[in-house]
Amino acid sequence: MSSTSITEPSAGQKWFAGALVVAYALISILPLVWIIATGFKTPSDAIAYPPKVVFEPTLEGYVNLFTTRTRQPPEVMAANPPETWYDRIVAQYDMTIVGPSRFGERFLNSVVIGFGSTFLSVFLGTFAAYAFSRFRIPAKDDLLFFILSTRMMPPIAVAIPIFLMYRAVGLSDTHAGMILLYTAVNLSLSVWLLKGFIDEIPVEYEEAALIDGYTRFQAFYKVVLPQAATGIASTAIFCLIFAWNEYAFAVLLTSGQAQTAPPFIPTIIGVGGQDWPAVAAGATLFLLPVMVFTILLRKHLLRGITFGAVRK
């Protein structure tokens, strides 16, 4: 009705905006779809030219991802007919499964290190941000700048000194070492983000609680934390995404024990030819935790990004 309204977009404008968003979403999601699809292809389908959009799905990539296999002479294959569905898949290539691969282990390392450092970053960050937001701290602005300045160069610039120091103190290739490192990198971001969120919570809430009989810590725990949940959730997502995807330090500092998934996935390709489906399967599984985590906290994330922009 109000097609002449100034603030309300016209039907045509809405349609155009909608089409633009859909087009952008399709372009963004294409690589993701391609990786997921490749994970279900056979190696020959994966490298077929022109690329195959329609193909017969197989779990070959996933089987190869989780197992180590060896080629057997025809008489051995004949003597041991495949029993399970995954035995049958590898049998097509005259192979038998000889054991699990290290993917599960690497994946678990990623979970421990990623979530561990995220928890620590957010935990320490919340306390630090609360202190910066609420208390009179001498040279507060200098301290905050100092904290931020740790992000003013790429973390990898200090890789060599860290490598040497870690080797000297025995933190190389340990879970604790990687958690510590990612926490150190994420903490400045976490303090700054959370300080912004806590600044937005009126101090009167805590003061009311203090007068009502709470201690400072109870007021923090019962009044500030619930209201900072949005900020904490979005900060956690940012921290997790960094720690989860980090590649350079992981390559440099981990090998046998604490290696995470990112440096491991590319090595899959070297086992028995260019096994793209296995790499794609690894990448797909690797994406899942962050995707699930983000979807779970999605509401908070959206509110978190717009938080502070609009005064209620």
Place this chain on the structure above:
Amino acid sequence: MAQIRIQNLRKDFGAFTAVRSSSFTIEDGEFFMLLGPSGCGKTTTLRMMAGLELPTSGEIYIDGEEVAQKRASQRDIAFVFQMFALYPHMTVRGNIGYPLRSQGMSRAETGVRVQEVARILGIEAILDKSIGGLSSGDRQRVALGRAIVRRPKAFFMDEPLGALDAEFREHMAEELRALHDRMGATTVYVTHDQLEAMQMGDKIVVMNHGVVEQFGVPQDIYDWPATMFVANFIGSPSMNFLRFDGMVGAGSQSVDLSGVPVEIPLSRDGASGRLVLGVRPEHVRLDDGSRYRALVLATEYLGTTQIVTLSAAHGEIKARLPADRHVGVGETVGLRFDPRTITLFEGERGRALRSAANERSLGHV
């Protein structure tokens, strides 16, 4: 309920002194106003009384007990914040009952107390609504409810009506005063609005730059300001100041204003040099027989009265006259000042000189 006594209270924030040295006493059951412009230290004073700031030095007695360094929760007072500080995720009932539950009171007993408070405030109908959907007036009532429910020794309010629109403010101010009269609880109320302070307060403390300028009942503060700051801050339009060089002796009853003798209340103090004669607009009369002449610059019609702006030898003078008195712009008129209401200030520090008329009112300072 309690008497509250403040003694030599001081608060420094680093190099900045927010409150220099405040002393005053709030009697049991009084509605007490802390009045002053923003940044004068009134809110800091209140926060020190509540235990939200620790004083740098000085004492605070609530019911005879020294509490200056004690925790807020140990003082048994309630605080009403300007922006209400209601918890958005709770219902009205939850908000009002919150302080009781945080003290560990049983659910049943809390329910009874909340119901009782809701009845006093007339908000029984909205008890189960969430805070988000309430009007600002209802939010204000809920905030009051949360303060009342604990039956504290005293209520502290920091510009509680500041967030309301003008029309509703008036109504809420009346409601607040009526509530106070019913409950008889000692109430300390911070405001920068002189009308609010005059309208609601039993007593007023006027602060400026961290210093208590004057302390007394509204009428004394209006009629007999202790300093030029108070005279200027209270009343609209504010008191006229006629600056002149001259002298006044103790016991004299007139001053010489550029050759025109002006009658004043019997002076107790003597002073000379730069002096200021203060007279409220409603105490300026037109009198053709007066030798003190002034030129009419403008008139403002206000219904029952009018404000006439005049130019005289000692600066601009505003007079509040009956609306039916015809005054033409450009006319030259004679002025007479009601001698019973004049206050003389010494011009350097702006302090009122004592006279037979104001010595009783200034006794508090």
